[in-house]
Amino acid sequence: MAVEVGVDVAVLKSEIQKTYTSVSEEPGRDFIFPTGRAWAEDLGYPEELATVPELAVESFAGIANPWKLGRLAAGERVLDLGSGAGTDSLIAAQMVGPEGHVTGIDMTPAMVAKARAAAAEIGAANVEFIEAEAERLPFADESFDVVISNGVIDLIPDKDAVFSELNRVLEPGGRLQIADITIQQPVSDESRRNIDLWTG
Numbered sequence: 001m002a003v004e005v006g007v008d009v010a011v012l013k014s015e016i017q018k019t020y021t022s023v024s025e026e027p028g029r030d031f032i033f034p035t036g037r038a039w040a041e042d043l044g045y046p047e048e049l050a051t052v053p054e055l056a057v058e059s060f061a062g063i064a065n066p067w068k069l070g071r072l073a074a075g076e077r078v079l080d081l082g083s084g085a086g087t088d089s090l091i092a093a094q095m096v097g098p099e100g101h102v103t104g105i106d107m108t109p110a111m112v113a114k115a116r117a118a119a120a121e122i123g124a125a126n127v128e129f130i131e132a133e134a135e136r137l138p139f140a141d142e143s144f145d146v147v148i149s150n151g152v153i154d155l156i157p158d159k160d161a162v163f164s165e166l167n168r169v170l171e172p173g174g175r176l177q178i179a180d181i182t183i184q185q186p187v188s189d190e191s192r193r194n195i196d197l198w199t200g
């Protein structure tokens, strides 16, 4: 499907999946973006990071620290949009406790599998990971109190679809805690067509 952003969305998604399958399966590789536990520590991640298994954190690929916007309360229902290997979801699961629930969604199957394995490793019973696209969330209206996300929406051309879905699945008065890239200048058509700039 060619959309007005000037990039074939199906091709872009396939390239993004290739990139993040590699982050999942070859975490020791040198990517053009920082990854791993040392990066999360540099970002000032909260103390709950210490108990997130290496299996998840070795494939952490966030771009900033959504926890600077605040902690979660016990009992909250949380959606982690583009949960990757599960680092933020497993931190959220500790914050919301057994009365709360965390749902991570991601469109890259290798990431979802890795996040599930990491949750199983620590017996986290209040978190689940689902393969899904941010533009079409498989949840009922008003299912969540909070949405967290780290480094995901910048990868998605149809941002209106994403925010429309977030507005739909959040409770009225719900919160967004998003770490992402914003730009202050228009992006040239040539740059928009460059898939490497999207995936990186």
Ligand SMILES: C[S@@+](CC[C@H](N)C(=O)[O-])C[C@H]1O[C@@H](n2cnc3c(N)ncnc32)[C@H](O)[C@@H]1O
Residues within 6 Å of the ligand: 016, 017, 020, 059, 060, 061, 062, 063, 081, 082, 083, 084, 085, 086, 087, 088, 105, 106, 107, 108, 111, 132, 133, 134, 135, 149, 150, 151, 152, 155, 156
């Ligand atoms: C930069 S990684 C960040 C992963 C995770 N939030 C973290 O901090 O480690 C971006 C993630 O977004 C996922 N993603 C990209 N576009 C998506 C979409 N349209 N729907 C769902 N997931 C998407 C990718 O599969 C990848 O796992």
